[in-house]
Amino acid sequence: MEKEKCDCPQCKIREVQEQEAEEMNFAVLVALVPVLTITLFNTVGLI
Numbered sequence: 001m002e003k004e005k006c007d008c009p010q011c012k013i014r015e016v017q018e019q020e021a022e023e024m025n026f027a028v029l030v031a032l033v034p035v036l037t038i039t040l041f042n043t044v045g046l047i
Contacts, residue, residue, distance in 0.1 A: 005011075041047045 038047070
C-alpha cells in the first residue's frame with residue numbers, strides 16, 4: 001500500500017530533509033567500511 005503524496009509545503013520540505021539525511025547516513029556508512037575492513041584484517045592477523 002503506497003502513501004498518498006501531499007502537496008503542502010511542509011511535506012515537501014520534510015521530504016527534501018529526509019532525502020538529505022538519508023544521503024548523509026549512506027555517505028557515513030560508506031566511509032566507515034574501509035576502517036572496519038582494516039580493523040577486521042588487523043584483528044585476524046592478516047596485516
